[in-house]
Amino acid sequence: MARHPLIGYLVWLVLFGAVFAWEGLALARVSGVPTLSDAFRMIMRYPVGRWALFALWLWAGWHFFIRGWHFLLRA
Amino acid sequence: MAPARVLALSLADRQALIPMAAGYLILMSALGFGLIRLYRPGPSGRDERPDAPRATPPGPVPGATPPDPVPGATPPDPARTGWAALRHVAGTVVGGYLLLMAVVVAYYFGVARVGPGFLESAVSGTALLLGLSAPVFLGLSWLADRRRCS
Numbered sequence: 001m002a003r004h005p006l007i008g009y010l011v012w013l014v015l016f017g018a019v020f021a022w023e024g025l026a027l028a029r030v031s032g033v034p035t036l037s038d039a040f041r042m043i044m045r046y047p048v049g050r051w052a053l054f055a056l057w058l059w060a061g062w063h064f065f066i067r068g069w070h071f072l073l074r075a
Numbered sequence: 076m077a078p079a080r081v082l083a084l085s086l087a088d089r090q091a092l093i094p095m096a097a098g099y100l101i102l103m104s105a106l107g108f109g110l111i112r113l114y115r116p117g118p119s120g121r122d123e124r125p126d127a128p129r130a131t132p133p134g135p136v137p138g139a140t141p142p143d144p145v146p147g148a149t150p151p152d153p154a155r156t157g158w159a160a161l162r163h164v165a166g167t168v169v170g171g172y173l174l175l176m177a178v179v180v181a182y183y184f185g186v187a188r189v190g191p192g193f194l195e196s197a198v199s200g201t202a203l204l205l206g207l208s209a210p211v212f213l214g215l216s217w218l219a220d221r222r223r224c225s
Contacts, residue, residue: 012095012098016098016101016102019102020101047166047167047170048170050167050170050171051167051170051171051173051174052171052174053171054167054168054170054171054172054174055171055172055174055175055178057171058171058172058175058201058204058205059175059178059201061201061204061208062196062197062200062201062204064095064099065204066196066200066201066203066204067196067200
């Protein structure tokens with residue numbers, strides 16, 4: 001059985017945990033903590049912010065669903 | 076039938092794919108739960124939908140209590156309907172695509188030449204995603220507009 005390096009899982013766990021902890025605090029109305037929706041709304045007020053978010057979304061889709069998978073792009 | 080090499084993921088693939096897939100599912104579930112809560116009327120009967128009128132500009136305003144909005148007073152934003160909305164979406168799509176291509180090309184030539192098919196996959200793969208998602212998004216937006224107007 002292959003040994004999985006634990007550090008990779010731990011880093012992802014901490015990152016996602018931090019995001020959810022932040023959102024939880026914001027939804028609990030802790031003062032000074034904006035929700036993710038507030039943050040995204042603020043970013044999307046500006047065209048460059050919208051482009052950056054869209055580029056990020058597109059990159060994520062390409063990376064996870066297209067790159068390395070050949071069923072739709074077989075030469 | 077899927078080729079065996081697609082299903083037989085390497086250790087690196089598993090290490091990246093499993094946490095990301097789990098995180099993605101958790102995040103989407105949380106967003107879905109949030110949407111359900113947003114579209115459900117609050118305890119005071121107040122409309123908490125995102126397109127409900129807001130008494131304060133969006134943003135964190137600690138301690139502020141917005142007054143109840145006037146029911147039914149939600150005129151459609153002209154900048155978010157019809158051709159203006161289409162221009163808005165098209166501008167975002169084209170700008171985002173060009174920005175991503177600029178970053179990908181800069182990464183390829185400036186940081187790491189990761190493989191011969193990298194640039195081709197970036198251009199064609201993201202175009203494929205756009206070709207799939209943009210018509211669905213436009214169709215659903217049109218249906219949502221029709222529902223709102225009727």
